[in-house]
Amino acid sequence: MSGQKQQYNFNKLQKRLRRHVGQAISDFNMIEDGDRIMVCLSGGKDSYTLLDILMNLKASAPIHFDLVAVNLDQKQPGFPEHVLPGYLEELGVEYLIVNEDTYSIVKEKVPEGKTTCSLCSRLRRGILYRTATELKCTKVALGHHRDDILETLLLNMFYGGKLKAMPPKLVSDDGKHMVIRPLAYCREKDIIKYSEAKGFPIIPCNLCGSQPNLQRQVIKEMLQNWDRQFPGRIETMFKALQNVVPSHLADSELFDFKGLSRDNALGLEGDTAFDRESFSNPVPEDEEDEGPTIDPALTLAIKAL
Numbered sequence: 338m339s340g341q342k343q344q345y346n347f348n349k350l351q352k353r354l355r356r357h358v359g360q361a362i363s364d365f366n367m368i369e370d371g372d373r374i375m376v377c378l379s380g381g382k383d384s385y386t387l388l389d390i391l392m393n394l395k396a397s398a399p400i401h402f403d404l405v406a407v408n409l410d411q412k413q414p415g416f417p418e419h420v421l422p423g424y425l426e427e428l429g430v431e432y433l434i435v436n437e438d439t440y441s442i443v444k445e446k447v448p449e450g451k452t453t454c455s456l457c458s459r460l461r462r463g464i465l466y467r468t469a470t471e472l473k474c475t476k477v478a479l480g481h482h483r484d485d486i487l488e489t490l491l492l493n494m495f496y497g498g499k500l501k502a503m504p505p506k507l508v509s510d511d512g513k514h515m516v517i518r519p520l521a522y523c524r525e526k527d528i529i530k531y532s533e534a535k536g537f538p539i540i541p542c543n544l545c546g547s548q549p550n551l552q553r554q555v556i557k558e559m560l561q562n563w564d565r566q567f568p569g570r571i572e573t574m575f576k577a578l579q580n581v582v583p584s585h586l587a588d589s590e591l592f593d594f595k596g597l598s599r600d601n602a603l604g605l606e607g608d609t610a611f612d613r614e615s616f617s618n619p620v621p622e623d624e625e626d627e628g629p630t631i632d633p634a635l636t637l638a639i640k641a642l
């Protein structure tokens with residue numbers, strides 16, 4: 338591929354990621370004027386992309402917000418501690434490396450052969466929230482993307498008996514922190530390509546020696562296969578998360594089925610008691626008309642008004 342073509346493709350990819358992040362920020366009111374956002378940086382492709390795109394948007398946003406990159410060095414054996422400081426210094430972003438030996442705690446507390454991730458992530462969460470308070474950050478940004486959200490949805494359905502995914506914005510259990518996921522609309526395959534093109538200094542995520550979560554792995558592969566075999570299905574699944582019809586599910590906490598009567602049923606999604614629903618084929622995002630390109634900074638400008 339010629340250099341010109343490569344640059345063209347990269348620009349298109351970057352524009353798409355910026356557009357998706359800008360849209361998610363706007364749809365969920367993730368960033369407001371004056372926010373100080375702690376960007377959690379693990380050293381993986383997702384968090385590098387998150388920081389990069391947020392810095393990119395900040396440069397052209399008409400509102401003011403600050404970014405602080407935070408990495409938690411959990412003292413896993415072989416963690417290359419020079420990589421992130423070197424990268425962040427060069428970037429010129431405010432940053433903090435937090436050193437906490439959660440690795441030893443996890444090894445000590447979790448019996449050999451048992452999975453360590455649940456204790457490890459609980460410890461990490463506590464440290465990161467504490468750091469956000471110390472840094473006086475108003476929001477905590479995480480690098481989860483659309484595929485993470487769909488994987489979580491299916492994991493909860495298949496193994497947890499819940500219709501529950503991963504929210505683009507949430508308040509921590511203690512009510513003190515606002516967590517945002519600005520990559521919520523971004524596709525993992527775009528993030529992989531972007532990360533490769535940018536040459537981020539990726540730190541491997543298996544340094545702790547923990548086995549990958551097999552259930553998540555199976556769901557991930559299933560979604561990837563669907564994406565190959567049925568283009569557009571993943572996009573449609575994600576749209577479904579934004580188009581919930583409580584009256585056509587079966588949760589009586591969510592919809593008052595007991596109180597439903599002929600007098601108050603008007604305006605619900607229609608009577609499908611006897612009909613078979615029919616659907617047209619979904620359109621994969623690459624083939625969608627992306628329409629005129631709107632600078633994502635504009636969506637932030639709307640917030641500033």
Ligand code: SF4
Nearest residue numbers: 453454457458545547
């Ligand atoms: S994979 Fe390792 S570092 Fe990651 S959550 Fe699990 S135990 Fe912690």
